[in-house]
Structure formats: C-alpha cells, structure tokens
Amino acid sequence: MSPFHRPPQFNWWVGNRAFTLFVVRELTSVFVAAYAVLALLLLRNLALGRDAYEAYLRWLVTPGMVAFHIVALVAALYHSTTWFALSPKAMVVRIGGRRVPPRVVVSANYLAWIIVSVIVAVIVLRA
C-alpha cells in the first residue's frame, strides 16, 4: 500500500449530526424497498388464493412485523418530509416570470400529499 493512501474509515458519519442525518435519510430507502417487497408478497399470496392470503395477513400482525411497520412508517415519513423540503431546490417554479417562493412550493407538496393520502385511504377503505 502506498504510504499516501489513507485507510478507509467506515464511521465518518458518526458524531456529526448533519452527516448522521444524511445517512439516516439515505437509509430510509431500505424501508421503502422492504415495504415494496412486502406489497409484492401480499399480491403473490393473494394470487395463490384465500388460505395463502389469510395466512400472510396473520403473519403481518405478529409482534415483529408490527414493530417493523412502525419503524418503516417513521422512516417513510422522514423520507417524505426531507423529499418535500428539497423540492424547491430540485425544481424552480416560475409563474409570470417570477420565482415562486420555496416555502410555497413546499406547502403545495404537503397539501398534495394530504389529498393523495386521503384519496388512497378512501379507495382502500370504501371501494
């Protein structure tokens, strides 16, 4: 190894609040993906028939899975809020040549989020 090569460090993000929050934000995607896999499994068991589907639902409400869903919900909410906070930086909205203030863009995202969530809930609960 060259004497100028610094050995890799795996804990650079520990101890610095901004770096830790950055890594936490990136790792929320693991929960998003895990949820996608659970949704896929639900559909697969639904395709297999009533018994498989009902057995799957019973597994979903075991203590370990309930704990997972609570942590995953917190992670998903953290992803949503950080994603909306970044939206004015990712996309500058102009109306009539004037830049829409970042605060308004973020608020519009939250409003859309609430509306979309209510629509999904109504479809799932009342369809």
Next chain:
Amino acid sequence: MRKSAEPFWWLLFATGGTVAAFLVPVHILLGGVALAAGVTREAFAYDRILTLVSHPASRLYLFVLISLSLFHWAHRFRYTLAEGLHLKASWLPVSVGCYGSAILGTLMAAMVLARL
C-alpha cells in the same frame, strides 16, 4: 465520448422518490399499523382486496408503486454503500446488485399482477 447511463438511473430515482414520498406512508399506515390495530381488518378481507386489485387501474398503480420504490432504493443504496462504506472499488458489482434487484422485483411484480 461514451454516453453515461447515469441520467436514466437518476430519473428513475427521482420519480421513485416522489412516488414513495407521496404514497408509501399511507400504505404502511393502512396495510401495516392500522391492520395490526384491527382498524382495517375488514377492508383487507380477501374478497374485497381481490376485487379492488383486479381492476386494471389498481394493477398499473401497484406496478408503478412497487417498481419505482425499488429503483429509488437501488440508486440511494448504491451511493450509500459506495460512499458510506468506501466501496468505490466495487462500484460495478454494487451497481449490478442494486439495480439487478430492482429489475428482478419489477419483473416479479409484472408477473404476479398479470396473473391476478
């Protein structure tokens, strides 16, 4: 100059991040937390969910939700592994592993949803 595939993966990441930000919390709430609390148990009965999911619009929606959520993860996880764990030397296998999993999940979602 070789064309980079990076904008393509980034676009999937950005679209997936938006889809996940808007939709994943309500799905986890309804199908996970509220289900365990017993609130949505009737809503998730076999016949109801089968009818709901059998609609072509629901199937397209679920396909987009699952696939883009996975691509969003693949992109973020690739960079987290490369930068967080200094795996830059294994950039190619990490990329193939991450995007490969997302592609596999997408194919499985397509197969399952097509048969429902």
